[in-house]
Amino acid sequence: MASTAKTEKRGKPAAAKSENVGEKTVGIREAASLLNRSTQWVHKLVAAGFVEKVGRGQYRISDITSGTVAYYEDLLQKSSKSATSNRVSEARAAEIELRTAERRRELIPQEEAIAAMDLVVGKVAETLSGLPARITRDLVLRRKIEAAVHAGRKEIADALAELSGFVEAGGDLPATDTEDDPK
DSSP states (O other): OHHHHHHHHHSSOGGGGGSOGGGOEEOHHHHHHHHTSOHHHHHHHHHTTSSOEEETTEEEHHHHHHHHHHHHHHHHHHHHHHHHHHHHHHHHHHHHHHHHHHHTTSSOOHHHHHHHHHHHHHHHHHHHHHHHHHHOSOHHHHHHHHHHHHHHHHHHHHHHHHHHHHHHHOSOOOOOOOTTOOO
16 A cells, blocks of 8 residues: 555656657747756757657657757757868968969979979089189180189089079079178
8 A cells, every 4th residue: 555655746657757758748948947958958959850749839858859969969060060161271272372372473493493494504504614714825824714613603503502402392593691781
């Protein structure tokens, strides 16, 4: 008899307790309370199709929970797509900027830069090589001038090799040590 008294105090017989909780229905306020959200938020879930009404103002607990999970999964998916879209847009913008800078000749390929330096230095070396003969017919003086020209050409060739290295590796160009620079 004591067991009968206990089931009556709790309200329902033991057989009713085995009812599936997910099939129970609740009102909008209870749904909002379960989710720790406002009733307006739950209404938005319903309007967006994440939660289905089963009766006038009634919702299955299982529908509420699965609808909420689906809503947040949808948000995550949209967020992920948005982030990917932003990265793609940024990459496209960077590529367009590079192409524009290249067309404006603000950027040139490394090979072209090195070839231009080689061309200029080659012309300077050619001009310097002809100077001793153009300056004097005195062979002793000509040999001194040729030695000075040869030393100058070696300095220029070394500087060209160093600059070519900077062009290939990137970075800042070395400072020039000329005293005639107006500042």
